[in-house]
Amino acid sequence: MLQIQQNISLKNFNTFGIDVSAKYFVEINRAEELIELFMDSQWMEMERLILGGGSNMLFVKDFDGLVIHINIRGMEHRINHQQVLVVAGAGEVWNDLVNYCVNNEFAGMENLSLIPGSVGAAPVQNIGAYGVELKDIFASCNAFEIATGTFKTFSKADCQFDYRDSIFKNDMKGHYIIVSVKFELSLVADVKLHYGAIKEELINRGITEPTIKDISQVVSYIRVSKLPDPSTIGNAGSFFKNPIIPKDEFNIVYEHFPEVVNYPAGDGFVKLAAGWLIEKCGWKGKVVGHTGTWHNQALVLVNHGGATGEEVYRLSSQIIDSVYSKFGVKLEREVNVVD
Ligand SMILES: Cc1cc2nc3c(=O)[nH]c(=O)nc-3n(C[C@H](O)[C@H](O)[C@H](O)COP(=O)(O)OP(=O)(O)OC[C@H]3O[C@@H](n4cnc5c(N)ncnc54)[C@H](O)[C@@H]3O)c2cc1C
Missing domain, CATH: 3.30.43.10 (Uridine Diphospho-n-acetylenolpyruvylglucosamine Reductase, domain 2)
Known part of the structure; x- marks a missing residue:
């Protein structure tokens, strides 16, 4: 009952x-x-x-x-030659699933170690970190359609994954409840070291041929050193998405700020580092009432204790305004605002 x-x-x-x-x-x-x-x-x-x-x-x-x-639990796997299919209940803790896979030597998820949250929410914003996105290992998900009371399987194509985006954040928002997710992993590791400080940290540890366990440990170590732990200081990770802008708009920013941190983002587009833009507006580590930005990463808004959601939201609006007036770039919130 x-x-x-x-x-x-x-x-x-x-x-x-x-x-x-x-x-x-x-x-x-x-x-x-x-x-x-x-x-x-x-x-x-x-x-x-x-x-x-x-x-x-x-x-x-x-x-x-x-x-x-x-809170739907359960994890199981099936091995077929080198391919591993893993199915997890939507209520499993994402990092428990990563550990389950890493400990069983199922490769593919290790770069996504220590991302907070549940398995069921992972496809919603196509979680990503350290050069890997959920879509790279996603096979399908099973979701409950509220209007019809039936279950439907969504393939990767159905989900319309994009940068921190999927159909569940857009057309299907609120219509479906994901109950389980199926992942396609491999017994043969194809380690991804090109992103962030992974390579540097492996060198520091004297590791030349990293296993997926090494990568998982290094990613976890880097994350802990950079991001505030929500159990001690309230936060929701990156508050804003990294803006992706057309090349001609980027050229204008670049003309005035040649040091702007940027990455190629497909045909005619450039991705800017939102944290850099926010930092250059003087927000990094700033405390505003009970809220503020994290001293190691301006992209993370924090609750210093007793903050209201309105206070955090107001701060995020001020940041959006100041980035827009300095760079002409409109930041978009990654966090789901419930108002
Ligand atoms: C310290 C920190 C670091 C983070 N780092 C990263 C990172 O590196 N990369 C990254 O991508 N994200 C990161 N995040 C954001 C967050 O971890 C992810 O978005 C995660 O997937 C959210 O999971 P959740 O279960 O907490 O979702 P919730 O916050 O509970 O929900 C998020 C959205 O998904 C919907 N939703 C939740 N469950 C379901 C379901 N079963 N079916 C349908 N809709 C559902 C909700 O309605 C809501 O719209 C970070 C957050 C924190 C606090």
Whole structure:
């Protein structure tokens, strides 16, 4: 029997640690419970929010509807020659899945070590780090369609993955609840070392032929040294996306700021480092009331204790305005704002 709770604090359900409450709250432990939930028409009509680990959310006010917390567990794998298919429940902790794969020597996920959050949310924004994106190892996912009460399989093409983007953030937002994800990994490692400080850290450790376990440990080490730990200081990782702009717009920025940090982003486009743009506007490490930006990475907004979602949102708007007036580049929030 499903338990619908009322007036539940969401403080421990979002990594920003924002103290808001949900009018109704339900935890889903089995996919079939979603059918049971939506047999009651009142939940069909009510405003809903699907919640995993709450590590990509900013709650600006109390949520006056039903929060559906996905806690569907389970991990299994099947080996076929060198290919490994791994299926995980949407409520599994992403990093537990990475550890499961790394410990079993299933290669492909190691660069995505230590990203907070759940397996089910990973396809939503096509999580990525250190040169690898979820789409590189994604096979398919199974999702519950709220309107019809049925389950549907989404292939990689169906998901329309893009940089921190997918169909679940756009056309299908709020229509589907991902219940499990299937990954295609390999017993043969194709290690990706070109991004960030991975190579440098491997050299520091005297490792010349890294295993996927080495990569996972190095990535975890670099992440811990750069990013604030949400269990001690509230945050949701990168608050903004790195802007991708047309080459002609980039040329204007480059003319005035030749030192601008940039990367090629496909035909006629350039990706700028949002953290660099924010830092150059003087925001790095700034404390504003109970909030501010992280001293090691200006892209991360933090809750220094007792911040409201409104305060964090206001700061993010100020940052967007100042980056726009200095560089003419419009930053977009990566974090899901619930207002
Ligand atoms: C310290 C820190 C570092 C981070 N680093 C990275 C990084 O390197 N790369 C990166 O990509 N992200 C990063 N993030 C962001 C975050 O970890 C990811 O976005 C993660 O996938 C969010 O998972 P979650 O379960 O917490 O999702 P939530 O925050 O609970 O939800 C995020 C979105 O997904 C939807 N959603 C959640 N579960 C489901 C489901 N089962 N079905 C359908 N929709 C669902 C929600 O409605 C919401 O819109 C970081 C965050 C933190 C705090």
